[in-house]
Amino acid sequence: SIITSISLEHTRFLGNSIESIAKHKSGIIKEKKPVIIGDLPKEALEIITTEAISNEAPLYSLGNQFSVHISHDGDTYVSETQHLRIDHLHRKLLGNHQGENMALAITAFIEVANYLNIHVKVEKIREGIARTTVPGRFEEVLKHVYFDGAHNPDSVVMLVRTIKRHFPNEQIRFVVGMLADKDVKSVLSILETVSEEFYFVDFSNPRAMNAEDMMNMSNADKKQVIHDYMSFIRQASSMKGKTIVTGSLYLLAEIRQKLVSS
Numbered sequence: 001s002i003i004t005s006i007s008l009e010h011t012r013f014l015g016n017s018i019e020s021i022a023k024h025k026s027g028i029i030k031e032k033k034p035v036i037i038g039d040l041p042k043e044a045l046e047i048i049t050t051e052a053i054s055n056e057a058p059l060y061s062l063g064n065q066f067s068v069h070i071s072h073d074g075d076t077y078v079s080e081t082q083h084l085r086i087d088h089l090h091r092k093l094l095g096n097h098q099g100e101n102m103a104l105a106i107t108a109f110i111e112v113a114n115y116l117n118i119h120v121k122v123e124k125i126r127e128g129i130a131r132t133t134v135p136g137r138f139e140e141v142l143k144h145v146y147f148d149g150a151h152n153p154d155s156v157v158m159l160v161r162t163i164k165r166h167f168p169n170e171q172i173r174f175v176v177g178m179l180a181d182k183d184v185k186s187v188l189s190i191l192e193t194v195s196e197e198f199y200f201v202d203f204s205n206p207r208a209m210n211a212e213d214m215m216n217m218s219n220a221d222k223k224q225v226i227h228d229y230m231s232f233i234r235q236a237s238s239m240k241g242k243t244i245v246t247g248s249l250y251l252l253a254e255i256r257q258k259l260v261s262s
Helices: 018-028 042-054 096-115 122-131 153-166 184-191 211-217 229-236 249-261
Strands: 035-037 059-061 066-069 075-079 084-089 139-142 145-148 172-176 197-200 222-225 242-246
Touching: 018 042, 035 042, 035 096, 042 059, 066 096, 075 096, 084 096, 084 122, 096 122, 096 153, 139 229, 139 249, 145 249, 153 184, 153 242, 172 184, 172 229, 184 211, 197 211, 211 222, 229 242, 229 249, 242 249
Parallel strands: 035 059, 145 242, 172 197, 172 242, 197 222
Antiparallel strands: 066 075, 075 084, 139 145
């Protein structure tokens, strides 16, 4: 069982507190089967730990039984329990949070391999990490144009950290479309810490917030609604700086479909 993180994003479905969400997520823990967790809030960690103990499930947590050192020259994974160190891990998935996700995935893979009595080849792990991509996760779809499906404050904080790390001196512009039931104002305020240039769009989803309403929520100096967003995105590949399309995975899917069919 893998629990990467716990936040208040899914309060509508999982509860209105970290504790209730952690209790809900702990339902995946199975008797005597390993549990692998990321960096969880203290109150969530206590609940997950209690559930693991009651199920006699071995618990492996990031920063304790395994860890990852993130570097521009390649990441290093270390498992204390397996006495294993893997260096020169080069990810296509950018962002420190993806390095942490990688560490969880490697730990899970090693646990499964051990259970099945399969010998793990370190070079194959390096190869798998180097080849792994996830659509809509800081994905360069056109030159200088990136897709990222960040749509809540926690994921947007990660996006902003990734931008600061990889494009520290670049001009950044955002193309944004969001669902109305998300915390739109908080998302925009976080994005505004790295850019003053925003373009708001409508897309085909009944839950989508009107682009004009989104623009009115923004405090950016340069902001406007664009209707022909496909033309804008194609032109953006020749603009100075980076263009990041974000806010909703539904928006990214709609644009991707139009890119493929055109």
